[in-house]
Amino acid sequence: MGMHVVFSVGTAGSGKSLLTSALREWLEEKGWGVYIANLDPGARNLPYEPDADIRSIIDINELMEKHGLGPNGALILAVDMAAARLHEVLQDIDEASPDYLLVDTPGQMEPFVYRPSGPLIVEQLPGTSKVMLFLMDGWLVSNPLNYVSIQLLAASVRLRFPVPFVQLLTKADLIEDQVDRVMSWSSRPSELEDAISSSSDGEAYLMHRRLLSMLARGGYIEKPIPVSAVTRAGFLSLSSALANILSGGEDLQD
């Protein structure tokens, strides 16, 4: 088989780096060769040792100093530079040709998602198949109002990347007693509506309900896979979802 590429995106703090790290260990235990590419130029204290790293060619502090930029501007410039110099970032990976390449994206989604560079990177990165994991922060979306907002964000992000999308509900171990409730929202919008009505009133209630029913009618409330990078809960479901997408269901699981 060729190289399968798995991108992770999600709002800041949703658990991208931790999941990337845990997923590598899991896949390696199953016997696969796994590499990680870190595309966050501003990462500090990553929970894994990246095999390819945007930071090896771009120093964000140097960018800030050299171009008189604040951290926002420097992050954006760095991602743009990474797109232009992708082959340099990936040099070692091309040679190793692992079964999986896990790509950890910038801590804040914005410079990757809403600039031309992110979609360019996803398109140009070599690989026989690609998939994007959209991480919904378990803490954040166990509030029904946040859930609707993040589902709209997911739909928006999805349009930016023409690759298969898998929604994950992260930190399942931390919101254990909430997982069933949140999961029920995706299969039964009426339960989400009830939850919205008990968390809001007046105009906020009407607006959430209206957008929710819009998403539900469009078939855009997807059932996420609840996962925990700590307990590995949900990793079997995640790996079989990846198997289905990446290799048409063949031999990806043990």
Added chain:
Amino acid sequence: MGMHVVFSVGTAGSGKSLLTSALREWLEEKGWGVYIANLDPGARNLPYEPDADIRSIIDINELMEKHGLGPNGALILAVDMAAARLHEVLQDIDEASPDYLLVDTPGQMEPFVYRPSGPLIVEQLPGTSKVMLFLMDGWLVSNPLNYVSIQLLAASVRLRFPVPFVQLLTKADLIEDQVDRVMSWSSRPSELEDAISSSSDGEAYLMHRRLLSMLARGGYIEKPIPVSAVTRAGFLSLSSALANILSGGEDLQD
């Protein structure tokens, strides 16, 4: 009258700071007292002199150093700290009590929009009336695929802030020949659909069309006001929209 508060949000580079600056000048020429609060802890080279500034109490470089954080983590921490210490940031403004307070938010939306702190700041900031400007980057959304994605983002952001929302199409001077086309998309979804079909095919086309018709059916494709911070195109429309929202249409224009 009391203090009207105008927040600006939008993706990085959409023109928040420049619009904030130009809007102050415009309102001051009309005889109003206008203050600007900068809430971007990582701002460099602002085009205006802020009257209140998150940077006066929070040094992002110090946060990075002290807590071993990268720029992402530091930006998030800074916005969270700003929410907790809002009264310190606003000290001078409380005393001056201007007619308008223009609030410039962080360069990247994410730490402000998808964390609890941003909505808290919007709620707790004193003011007799509040409005949020959502800036759509003219360059970005003159591509019909980006337009749909940003409209979904707008809907998502809107849910996070229970205040009136005004959509702006920025950089109207730079996309002069495109403005009519983009504006037509909001009034006639069929034209947007045509534009989508000439910019995409296969699954991407189907997905954009499906989400578009979902937004259109829900009444969520709004007509933005095209503006230019450079030529002041659209400022009359913008100020009358603000007048309608902030003071029920009374005496806000000259």
